[in-house]
Amino acid sequence: MHPMLNIAIRAARSAGSVIARAFENTDKVSVESKGSNDIVTNIDLEAEQIIIDTLLKSYPEHSIVSEERGVIEGTNPDYQWIIDPLDGTSNFVKGIPHFAVSIALKVKGKLDQAVIYDPIRGELFTASRGNGAQLNSLRVRVQAHKEVAGTILATGFPFKQKASTDAYLEMFKTLFLKTADIRRAGCASLDLAYVAAGRVDGFWELGLKPWDTAAGELMVIEAGGLVTDLMGGHNHSKSGNIVAGSPRLLKEILTDIRPHLTPAMKL
Structure with a gap:
């Protein structure tokens, strides 16, 4: 060690x-x-x-x-x-x-x-x-799902950024209609750890801080997954907007949420 x-x-x-x-x-x-x-x-x-x-x-x-x-x-x-x-x-x-x-x-x-x-x-x-x-x-290892259908995702409500509520709820609706279910447990670090451990298949949240995500990000990556911002880039540590999952699953999540992004979320 x-x-x-x-x-x-x-x-x-x-x-x-x-x-x-x-x-x-x-x-x-x-x-x-x-x-x-x-x-x-x-x-x-x-x-x-x-x-x-x-x-x-x-x-x-x-x-x-x-x-x-x-x-x-x-x-x-x-x-x-x-x-x-x-x-x-x-x-x-x-x-x-x-x-x-x-x-x-x-x-x-x-x-x-x-x-x-x-x-x-x-x-x-x-x-x-x-x-x-x-x-x-x-x-x-992360679960290597190829599509959102049948998965269980984790998320967190933007309770500190309530101006983003409408956009977030549209993302939630789009993904919820495709998944088996969505969990909101109230601890972003464990959400990411659970993605790494295959307990949930993917995760997204808005408005997080680096201390919420830094450890979990490395775990997801080392477990074979990817972590990006809402545009698929690497600005999540600054924007606080994060998506995590297996490479193919993450790509579909990004595709599904992209129509609902506000201009600020694309930065």
Whole structure:
């Protein structure tokens, strides 16, 4: 195992232990609003600090981008960690056991290592550039569907970009009429991990942040899939609009949603 992946796993498990304990003692959870439809808890902050401390103890020169703390500049710009300490905070607060710790490492601008840890199920998704993706150390692969018909897709509603609701619902309708079903579970990192593991066949969502998708993106790619923006390009980390799946399935998803894109979604 790559030594940096090993440290990331240690960080994810430590943060996950704090999150799992808090999930069973909700009276110790305090919730604050960060903005419209956006919340943070004291557990997000505690888990994030654990991850940052663990990473910087081993690699003090590395940079970090985290959801709550923002950017921590390191002395070596070639290494950048991207952290979401608790993806699915709303699920966590509501007592829905579906959330995860997400940690990715970029080396010279390219995704290199990834960890997504579900502390409730004890499921550890990992990926290393060029070495595949694993679930609890067992190799996983995307489902190689050739068409949307008969598939199960995952998605997320654009709750932070409600101006995109009409366009999104048209995409949803077009795809729903062709698929076997569509899931909306509230945790983008696990959605991507599930694509990598073949549990769902594809995924699309609007308005995500890099810490939502970085680890999951590498997992999908290392599991044999593709990740693009809504135009099939590589602007998803900036636009926040993402599509993932096997190469042939992704191509059809893009074809189906393209008629419903607004001008802003094509950037």
